[in-house]
Amino acid sequence: MSDSTLVSEVDQSLYALSPEGQALLFTEAKTAYAFRDEPVGDDHLKAIYELFKWAPTSANINPLRILYVRTEDGKRRLLDGVAPPNREQTASAPVTAVLAADTQFAEYVPFLAPSNPELRAVLESNEALRVAQMDLNARLQAGYFVLAVRAAGLAAGPMGGFNARAVDEEFFPDGRWKSILLVNIGHPAENAFRERGARPSYEQAVQLV
Amino acid sequence: MSDSTLVSEVDQSLYALSPEGQALLFTEAKTAYAFRDEPVGDDHLKAIYELFKWAPTSANINPLRILYVRTEDGKRRLLDGVAPPNREQTASAPVTAVLAADTQFAEYVPFLAPSNPELRAVLESNEALRVAQMDLNARLQAGYFVLAVRAAGLAAGPMGGFNARAVDEEFFPDGRWKSILLVNIGHPAENAFRERGARPSYEQAVQLV
Helix, strand or coil: CCCCCCHHHCCHHHCCCCHHHHHHHHHCCCCCCCECCCCCCHHHHHHHHHHHCCCCCHHHCCCEEEEEECCHHHHHHHHCCECHHHHHHHHHCCEEEEEEEECCHHHHHHHHCCCCCCHHHHHHHCHHHHHHHHHHHHHHHHHHHHHHHHHCCCEEEEECCECHHHHHHHHCCCCCEEEEEEEEEECECCCCCCCCCCCCCHHHHEEEC | CCCCCCHHHCCHHHCCCCHHHHHHHHHCCCCCCCECCCCCCHHHHHHHHHHHCCCCCHHHCCCEEEEEECCHHHHHHHHCCECHHHHHHHHHCCEEEEEEEECCHHHHHHHHCCCCCCHHHHHHHCHHHHHHHHHHHHHHHHHHHHHHHHHCCCEEEEECCECHHHHHHHHCCCCCEEEEEEEEEECECCCCCCCCCCCCCHHHHEEEC
8 A cells, every 4th residue: 555646746736725724624634633832713713614505515405513622521421421532632622612503503504505495394294304414414514614724724633533422412402403523713822733644545435337 | 693794894814714715616607507619637636636645534534436438428428327418518517527435445544644543443444434434434535525526627527416326337347336416517607506595594494602
């Protein structure tokens, strides 16, 4: 197995995004594991949302919700639900976003997808379809969110390692939002980054017919 | 409900990505429903992968796989599994990417995450964990993929509406890859786009603690 295709070997004329944009979002960006003691303003958190929200979902259902945890008290409540290896990085981040799926996302569908007047009833009468659409689209949106954090000039530290039940009981006791991913957000510390891992080669990951 | 926060009202100093990059990936990009009769070269498909692949996954497991369907015969085999409302747009796209999760992604983990030597065994002995990690990360990666298509200057048409079982039987008969999303790829036709739908407001989608 090899990882021999360096980004610099890709013909740049095949991209519309600038080399700086490619570096910012993809080729040079790395997951941050430690953060400087420098706050992230609420206006910056809103700027992430205002970019993120435009990326597409099936029938425009947009089931992802975000809880930004940025106070000392909020962090204390969150840390109990974070896996021990992820606690230190979470404590160091000025903000941790709890990304969650809204189990009652169908309520908003008449507003989001007015050209599809049957959709709310279809979703509310078919649990398997509703859950499948929620699971797929909330996670697609979580991917968009990570890249939007980077687009806002901040480092992202997505973490799957947490106790979703504990986090949900603490922050979403009515059961409506279900957490799916945590994302630490902030300015990276000097020791923020680990060595970049390899990726599956094109031949391993891609087939053509 | 309102959608009153226009992108232009966001303070641009809060973004590191250029306005052109924001427009290309998020604010001006729209799902394409019709494509020009203009081919997309295999080098362009590889360029998408070479950008996409760098976005992060949990423990660097990278479970997403891609089948690019771009021949007439491939399209014919695919169309039977596509929901009727999506067939015309799929037929018009020069390429349709079948995004799939590799159920045996753990095989690659020793190469992808060498600093985590126990991980392959942990995943292979714990089906619930393995499936949860696959489901989360393959869908996160599907989100990254959609934005990487746009970064490569192409229009994307993601589609959840297809018969995954039929597509898997046709293209992945050994059962290893499981399709999760189709993405039409190409150059948009003049009538490619629909009116943009509203998005949940910041107040609807976001909480802060």
